[in-house]
Amino acid sequence: MPAPLRHKVLLDEDEMPTRWYNILHDLPTPPPPPLHPGTGQPVGPEDLAALFPMDLIAQEVASEQYVDIPEEVQDVYRLWRPSPLFRAHRLEQALGTPARIYYKYEGVSPAGSHKPNTAVPQAYYNARAGIRKLTTETGAGQWGTALAFACAQFDLECEVWQVRASYDAKPYRKIMMETFGATVHPSPSDLTEAGRTMLASDPGSPGSLGLAISEAVEVAAQDATVNYALGSVLNHVLLHQTIIGEEALLQLAKVGESADLIVGCTGGGSNFGGLTFPFLREKLAAGGAGPVIRAVEPASCPSLTQGTYAYDFGDVAGLTPLLKMHTLGHDFIPDPIHAGGLRYHGMSPLISHLYEEGLVEAEARTQRDCFAAGVLFARTEGIVPAPEPTHALAAAVDEAIRCVDTGEEKVILTALCGHGHLDLPAYDAYLRGDLVDHTWEDSELQEAVAAALTRLPAIPG
Amino acid sequence: MPAPLRHKVLLDEDEMPTRWYNILHDLPTPPPPPLHPGTGQPVGPEDLAALFPMDLIAQEVASEQYVDIPEEVQDVYRLWRPSPLFRAHRLEQALGTPARIYYKYEGVSPAGSHKPNTAVPQAYYNARAGIRKLTTETGAGQWGTALAFACAQFDLECEVWQVRASYDAKPYRKIMMETFGATVHPSPSDLTEAGRTMLASDPGSPGSLGLAISEAVEVAAQDATVNYALGSVLNHVLLHQTIIGEEALLQLAKVGESADLIVGCTGGGSNFGGLTFPFLREKLAAGGAGPVIRAVEPASCPSLTQGTYAYDFGDVAGLTPLLKMHTLGHDFIPDPIHAGGLRYHGMSPLISHLYEEGLVEAEARTQRDCFAAGVLFARTEGIVPAPEPTHALAAAVDEAIRCVDTGEEKVILTALCGHGHLDLPAYDAYLRGDLVDHTWEDSELQEAVAAALTRLPAIPG
Incomplete structure (x- = not known):
């Protein structure tokens, strides 16, 4: 009888990596820096401080090859x-x-999905910085769900702007975010200037990811106890x-x-x-x-x-x-x-x-x-x-x-x-x-x- | 620093049990047997042969303490x-x-859910008996989904009667069954005598699990190449x-x-x-x-x-x-x-x-x-x-x-x-x-x- 086929390769919890890898350390040439749209100069930490905690800003430009994963984040990671x-x-x-x-x-x-891998540390670093609430956008809904779960782990409030078309078409995603404790708004909403402007010009707007980002960023920028979290793109x-x-x-x-x-x-x-x-x-x-x-x-x-x-x-x-x-x-x-x-x-x-x-x-x-x-x-x-x-x-x-x-x-x-x-x-x-x-x-x-x-x-x- | 908390206890695939446990062997007293509704006598294998393959009928009354899990079933089990x-x-x-x-x-x-644990062997034994198609009912939809998946593993057709109320309220379940390759009907349907009788008396009937069972059993009983599969209750x-x-x-x-x-x-x-x-x-x-x-x-x-x-x-x-x-x-x-x-x-x-x-x-x-x-x-x-x-x-x-x-x-x-x-x-x-x-x-x-x-x-x- 042939040996049974092995379908899964498992690692035990104590084999879980305890460091993230920072590819910036090893690139042959560095990528061009983000620029401030007003000055055309590379953005500094102060330009990002209204939205992100310093730990994450530091990680955005970190030069070391590895970053230790905090114990509190590892504990949540080990749920799955x-x-x-x-x-x-x-x-x-x-x-x-x-x-x-x-x-x-x-x-x-x-x-x-993979989204909680970053939602959990983002919630952790924000909680450690004394932040009360995170705002974010979500399109397909994976990212909003991940952040809702992560915020529940660190006693943060979570407010999500979900692209209107997705809000209507994917009611299950919204319910899952609410089950994890988040508040979910369709975007455009009448809660922000960006949303109201869009609704004034197009009351039936289906929204877009870019607009939902604008709404979440606008709310976070106005309150020092509120930060914004992004689910992709950034280092x-x-x-x-x-x-x-x-x-x-x-x-x-x-x-x-x-x-x-x-x-x-x-x-x-x-x-x-x-x-x-x-x-x-x-x-x-x-x-x-x-x-x-x-x-x-x-x-x-x-x-x-x-x-x-x-x-x-x-x-x-x-x-x-x-x-x-x-x-x-x-x-x-x-x-x-x-x-x-x-x-x-x-x-x-x-x-x-x-x-x-x-x-x-x-x-x-x-x-x-x-x-x-x-x-x-x-x-x-x-x-x-x-x-x-x-x-x-x-x-x-x-x-x-x-x-x-x-x-x-x-x-x-x-x-x-x-x-x-x-x-x-x-x-x-x-x-x-x-x-x-x-x-x-x-x-x-x-x-x-x-x-x-x-x-x-x-x-x- | 305290040791990390362990959230999961995993077994490797080669630690998976290879036998099912038959509690009938160890009971202090045996449970009363199923009776034929026409005679009041205990049912025999021949009474069940129109619906189930002999391997499953034998397992229904097995007296040995353990039953070996077929290799083909183990291979599917090891997917999860x-x-x-x-x-x-x-x-x-x-x-x-x-x-x-x-x-x-x-x-x-x-x-x-747990339902594939029995859907897979049921599909396997039916396929081995030369059966072409399995019929079943589903209420919440878990069982129908499990059987649809299992039939796909052994090249069986799968036809599911889903309780009308659930068919309308849980469209995602129906789509998942169809994605695995099954055909799904709302019950009551006009495909069976039981369904037509119900529709004649109540065209808007929301259906029931008991009626959906009647429909699936009726179809299976009429064709020697079609069997019926049940997701719970039986030994x-x-x-x-x-x-x-x-x-x-x-x-x-x-x-x-x-x-x-x-x-x-x-x-x-x-x-x-x-x-x-x-x-x-x-x-x-x-x-x-x-x-x-x-x-x-x-x-x-x-x-x-x-x-x-x-x-x-x-x-x-x-x-x-x-x-x-x-x-x-x-x-x-x-x-x-x-x-x-x-x-x-x-x-x-x-x-x-x-x-x-x-x-x-x-x-x-x-x-x-x-x-x-x-x-x-x-x-x-x-x-x-x-x-x-x-x-x-x-x-x-x-x-x-x-x-x-x-x-x-x-x-x-x-x-x-x-x-x-x-x-x-x-x-x-x-x-x-x-x-x-x-x-x-x-x-x-x-x-x-x-x-x-x-x-x-x-x-x-």
Whole structure:
């Protein structure tokens, strides 16, 4: 009788990494700094102090290679971490591939995604700084849920502006945030100047992530006991997510494997950075030998593959610092695809810089292909993936199918950054054939991006 | 610095139990047999052969103490098993209790509950018997989801009749079944005689679990290549669920603990039996020394605490054998409480027998108390529980609070049989104060049960 197939590679709690990895320490060249939109000069800590506690501001520009994870944060992490690494035997069998597919599964977290990895330390550092309340925005709802849970751990209030279209379409996400104790408003709301301005011009506005950011930032900036929290894009967010990749390195080593290809989906970049940065450290240390590392983005919001590398705002209203990043223009409104977590006009400055340096690849995929991979994955591996990671799954499946022809026993690692339990209407639309794909070949998309890029901010000075 | 708290007790895949435990072997007295409703005589294998494969019929009356789990079933189990045992440190801290609370979490499964533990072997044995399709009913939707997943593993078709009220109120459950490849009909449907009869008399009927069973059984009985699968109540179902308790025994031993109190919710009894039977084996072997074992049922459907121990049908239409069980009457329609999985008029004959023998206790709880415990649990432990296990959580929390006064360091083990991601509207109703509690003191409930009990079937012969 053959030995049983091993599906999961587990780490015990005492094997959980106790440090985050700071890739800034190891980059061949540093990424361009954020600029103050009024002066055109690099922002300093004082420019960020109205929104963030000093510990997080320091992490944003940290130069040491590792940052210790506070004991209090580790204690919360251990509710679900280390997360499992799975070998996708049943998917491989369905494909008949000689490739070996591994997926690092973050859906075991309280929010059902990787987002609590940064929500918990952000809540911790804010609580330690004496902050009473955190505000934030949420689109798909994963980030708002994560922050609601994290705030409950450290006795912080949590106020979330959820993009109106998502607030209406995803009532389950709102209820989950409320169950964790958060207050949730649809955005635009009449609680902020930014919201009221939008409602005055368009009472039926469906909102956007950029506008919801403006509302949450506006409220936080007005009260010294209230801070703002962001779920992706920034350096300290990606830093916190590196625990994913650190665990995956340990888990692959446990089964004597090393990855040939790593694929992750990218919206703001935190899931992708979290998984891949520790592997990039090893690759840089090995003089470039190591896995191919590939970001997969939606074809209808292709910031890496079609955007411009330029200074732009992180939000619609222009309240944030200017970030050097791949962008489609800060007022570009992506298609309402179901992978709401990937509908962001920009890309993390760190990921953008790595892409410019040739250290990561990128490709764009249409959502029907992604859902097809998601359904195949659900029926073979038993997990219904969130729409976001189906982008990476589609890439992994295609690579595994190529290996059927070439016979390569390629080791493919993918980030399964969340489950799709609260995204099931998207599967319903796919199964009924109601999904429409928009690709870069659509002239409307090209024209919308071209127009948004004409409105990139000028750099003063 | 104190040692970090350990939240999870994990087993490796090669520590997964490879046998189910058959409590029939160890009972002081055997439970009364199922009877044929036409003859009043014990049913034989031939009476069940139109619905179930011989392997499962044999397991229904097996006399050996253990049944080997087939390799093919083990391979699917290992997608999520062994499931984690958690120590609820953060809940304990919130309560300030000296009690130690453990929960065995089955929400990591593909369906998000314990149901795949029996769906997978049922699909396997049916596939091995050459069956082409399985039919079943589902109320809350957990069972239908589990069977849909299991059928996908063994290339079986799966056809589910979902109670109309649940079909309309829980669209996410239906989509999840369809994502796993099943076909889902609302019940009553016009596809069966039972459904058409109901629709003729009440075109707007919301359906019931008993009627959906009648529809699924009717379709299976008409085609030799189609069988029926049941998700609770029967001996072979509870047998398959004992892997939960076998794992929990190993996990508690790993941390040097033994339970003083075990609480589990009961609908048909499979979650409760699955966790507790292996502990009952140890208790019987120790001459009765061991944990108190307590079933917790909804106050509005109190089959153990208020029902009659009598022969009754498992379904509304009277298509099943007569089962000796605690029952509220086979045509009793429970309140539409949110714990849909506990809305069943009867109780597993095995659990009913154990209750009569004094080997398990029972209590009934109202849903607002249960949701209060569920919200506290979500905010401390990070998992939003399904409405069903909040009944057991409420009992565990009460016991832990008693320990605050007595100072007892009691070890409480509870079955967290599923997550509540697809039940979030129930939390919304609770948080908004919209839930109504019905207790045994309500005369309407007592009258409805008394009336249903006058319609218990007569035993022929």
